[in-house]
Amino acid sequence: MLTQDDVLYMIVTDRFSDGDPTNNRDPDPGHAERRHGGDLRGIISRMPYLVGLGVTTVWITPVYPNPPAGYHGYHPLDFDGVDPALCSPELGPDGSRGTVRRFVQAAHRHGLKVMLDLIVCHTAPGHPWLTECPEWFNPNQNTPEKWWVWGLPDLNHDRLDVNEYFARNVLDWIGETGADAIRLDAARHIEAAFWPVFQLLVRGPHPDVTVVGEVWDPDANVVAPYQTRHGFDSMFDFPLYHALVDVFAGDAGCERLARPELSDSEAPGVLNRDNLYRNPNQLVTFLGNHDTTRFFHLAGGAERPDEAMARMRLALTFLFTTRGIPHLYYGDELPLEGGPHPDNRRDMPWERVNVPDPADPATCRAVVMRRHAQGTAQN
Secondary structure, eight states, X not given: OOOTTOXXXXXXXXXXXXXXXXXXXSOOTTSTTSOOOOOHHHHHHTHHHHHHHTOOEEXXXXXXXXXXXXXXXXXXXXXXXXXXXXXXXXXOSTTOHHHHHHHHHHHHHTTOEEEEEEOOSBOOTTOTHHHHOGXXXXXXXXXXXXXXXXXXXXXXXXXXXXXXXXXXXXXXXXXXXXXSEEEXXXXXGSOTTHHHHHIIIIITTOTTSEEEEOOOOSOHHHHTHHHHTSOOSEEBOHHXXXXXXXXXXXXXXXXXXXXXXXXXXSOOOGGGGGGGSSOGGGOEEESOOTTSOOHHHHTTGGGSHHHHHHHHHHHHHHHTTSSSEEEEETTTTTTOOOOSTTGGGOOOOGGGSOOSSTTOGGGOOOSXXXXXXXTOOOO
């Protein structure tokens, strides 16, 4: 279970660390939208660094087999397997869930929790289901639940057989890997009929596994119902993200975060809407992720690095002292530059990390530190 004492660190596995060059599938590090070679063994080799940084939970991108260019894992060809490019002999046979289980066990030995990124709403364009069971897919329609987002075939969760398959698939991933948390991608693009089935088959057997949902919307009225009605423990706090960018990367006033309450006519800030959530302390807060422009870039970037650094320090200070579970995007601690996608997924620049001995956490260079003293969690 994730709590407010945790620090979440999101990793695009292919871009983080190449621990086993023998598993690479035609890597092309010079191309922003092709594979670069990062793998699970590479993350394990860097776990001492993460521990030294103050991270408690690692969130990795999906591990499913993907097409050759699907370095990010979000174009699944097989919902039961593991991409061979992520596997190594020490972690077990290529393509088995046992590979991920051994990765989770390695993380636990370092005192780290693991959040798996699971997909239930779409497939890769070349998935065999498109010909084997075309009735499982929605026609491309102009609604959030039946839209082929980024051209990806959208699954029809108004069908009971689709819902039962994916609820059991999520159940298998949790049970066979020992993951501490799961993230469900693009929750707003899944028909509401799925959530009662999901709660019945998944939440009951695994009440201690934190389920985090992604609903990208700046309005808490849109995000909050997924925690209050659909059974999510936590949501990514996109309303707060947009406010943090406005205030700390831009020049909006702090009332964008919370109004001073001097007059009833004042517009509410984002934090004034916390009453909409079942538990705002469980929301995941962040300055950016794999889908957004890097915060450092928005704050001035390479053109105004001193200003960008000052703004980022202020933003991180707020992030690590407000309610919620703070989440860093790999490289935020350096800070790593990056414009809009795909530039926001640059390789982790390990040459900039002052770690003479990567196995010694005491030498790890960290810009951010854990901010919680014992007993401060509100869950």
